[in-house]
Amino acid sequence: MNILGINPGHNGAAALLVDGNLEFYIEEERLSRSKYDGNPLMGILEGLKYGIDVLVIGGTSPQLPQLPWTGEDPYSALIRKHNPNVQVINVGHIHHLGHAASAFYNSGFEDAAAVIVDGSGTRQEIQVNEEGQKNPGFETESIFSCDYEEGIKPVFQALGGNSDTQRVVSDNIEMDSAITLVKAYEAVSEYLGFGFIEAGKTMGLAPYGKDDELIPSLFYGGRGNKNVFVPNYPAGAHIDHTRHPYLTLKEDPKSWHSDSTKVTDAAKNLAWAVQDETQRLVGDLIEKAVKTTGKKNIVIAGGYGLNCVANYYYKKRFPDLNIYVDPISHDGGTAIGIAQLVYYTETKDKTIRPLSTLYLGPKREETYDFGDIETTDVTPADIAKMISEKNIVAMVQGRSEAGPRALGNRSILYDPTDPKGKDTVNKVKGREWFRPFAGSMMQEHFSEWFETYGMEESPSMMYAMDFKLEKHGECPAITHVDGTCRIQTVTKEQNEVYHTLIDEFRKITGVPILFNTSFNLAGEPLVETLDDAMRTIKNSDINYLYLPELGKLVHYPYNDSVVEEVEEAAA
Structure with a gap:
């Protein structure tokens, strides 16, 4: 079927x-x-x-x-x-149920508690008094009990409503007009000039901040502080800075998105606060899930599941739980x-089918007329040498990755040991200065480089992990200001070409890691086809495109100046 x-x-x-x-x-x-x-x-x-x-x-x-x-x-x-x-x-x-199903059925667990933290799911009508009056609410946080015998059953739901919503609290339902976790995060992101859907940028800015007593608590009792946030479900919320003059932005936030000298402490510390408070509250929700279901297997989905900083926090806070984060946690995963x-x-099938790969895009047999564009026959060893010489190389192979992470089939690759690497690739992609870059590494060296907290692999790049202290400084291009890196582990079985390429880089540099970022420019989706890749190359400062299936390296000759420009600017 x-x-x-x-x-x-x-x-x-x-x-x-x-x-x-x-x-x-x-x-x-x-x-x-x-x-x-x-x-x-x-x-x-x-x-x-x-x-x-x-x-x-x-x-x-x-x-x-x-x-x-x-x-x-x-x-x-x-x-x-x-x-x-x-x-x-x-x-x-059944929006949240769709999130729970994806997380559970892909986890490989026989049973689990599903924790869903989302912006705004399906509208529901909830009875608010004994007279039968009902108010509408929208799914925001849910807990489900999951197994193959009974299926997926809700045990708790939190819902957000508008300003007229009456508060409802029971063992399995909470609803009021206060802003919820994701909507608060979105409101901060909007306030910082990123747009509500670009919460990942707030996550990247957060480690530059710190606890600030001038910033009020953003949450009370697990719900948004109404003295800070003004709710407007299901659209979202906004920050009421009139009650907190310290939060008033002195200038257009976009002015500091590209200039680190203009960012204020208030902006950095507000990002830190919303990251810190929301991940702690989701941790409390995980505790509630364990208590209400009795299960030690936890699966996580919903938009907040893409918060790789929070995901690592759960691993550290709950060492005795088995935690699986859906790698396609956003709405697409439903x-x-x-x-x-x-x-x-x-x-009524009870077969357990753990997600074995994210390379699930359309199968393609593509051809491209390169015309006068220079192409060269190459091996992975040749590409590794070029990367070690500080060349930016994009790579397209096989089926595209499911979810928002580039995992070696639609990636831009660079040398993680280059101290100027972050600035170099930021110039190519047109990204903000404070956003971190990810890395891909040979799985067999994982525990040598990172504090794994019991994890044996990280194939989906869902955790921003601490480098081991002795490895600090060895990969400055992918080390964030807090000493973390969003890391992907790679095996030969998962992606033979990519594993071989990383290994060849290791042979040259001693570092079994490559700088890996998504093959796209700012504001664009990841490339899908070879046509997309060539168009992106022509409209960017990317030096080279590696096509392993063809054994070809494409050199677009007008893009060779970016590394030199960054080096001159830093001199």
Whole structure:
């Protein structure tokens, strides 16, 4: 049985299960080239190449736009025109359940408690008094009990409402008008000039800050401080700086996004505060999940699950728990979860299928007419030598990565030992000065370089981990100001070409790690096709493009000056 799950909404995505096995996943932005594209029509067309028996439609609302005359939603109509026998199931009313399903069924655990921390999920009507009056609320935090016998059952939900919402508190429901964890984080991100959906930038700025007594507590009783945040569900919230003059921004925050000399202590310390307080509160939610379910296996999803700093914090705080963080924690991952939910519910199958790879993009056999562009036959050893000589090399191979992390198939690579490496690659990508870069390393050297807290691997790059003290300073280009790095471990079985390339770099430098960042420019999705890659090369300062499957190195000759420019500026 082929089941295609789709998520309409931001992080639009399509995922295909074939007899319960995850065979394909793609986010719409990779195909449309429009970041956060929420209409997975092109993803459906890719899924149709496999054949579809069931279409499962997710999102955050069961109400979809209707086409004139037929009254169908556009996704059902597209499927029907290819195969009128496809069964269509709309599950837009179970958004958090979709997150929980993806996290649990991909974890490999026999049972678990799922902790979902999200911005705003499905709207629900909650009774607020004995007279039967109901108020609307939107899913924000949830706990589910998960196993293969009973399925996935909710045990606790927190919901956010508007200013008229009456407070409801019971053993399994909390709802009021106060701002919740993710909406507070988004409000701070918006206030700092990043936009509410760019919370990762706030996470990157946070380690530059510190505890500041002039910043009020952002939360009381697990909910946002109403003297700081003004809620407006489901759209979000904003900071009321009139009550706290210290938080008043003295100038446009975008002025310091590219100039570290202009950033204020208030901005840095506000980022630190929201990171510190939210990760502690999610830790409290994990404790609640253990207490209410009795389970020691914890799976985490929802947008906050992409907070790799918080994920490492949980590992340190809860050494006795088995924690799995869904690598596609954002809403795109629900396309997988809702398909799995339908499959396991309908078939009663109890087979455990841990996620074995994130290289799940479309299978392609691409050709490209390079014309007069210089190409050279190369080996991984040649590329490793070029990187060790401070050349920026982009790499495209195989199927694209699912989720937001580049894991060696759509990556920009550089030398992590270069003290100027961060500035060099920031210039290429047009990124803010305070954002950290990631690394990829041979798994067999993982525990030699990082404080692993019992982890044997980090294949999905979901943790910002402490370098061991004796390794501090050895990889300055990927070491953040707090001594951490978001690291990916690589084995030959996972990605043979990439592992070989890192090993060749190790042979030259003694360092089994490569600087790895996503192959895209600021404001753009990761590249998907070879055409995307070549267009990005031509519109950037990237020196080289390595195509392992062709054994070719593409040299675009107009991009050779960036390293020299950074060195001159630093002189």
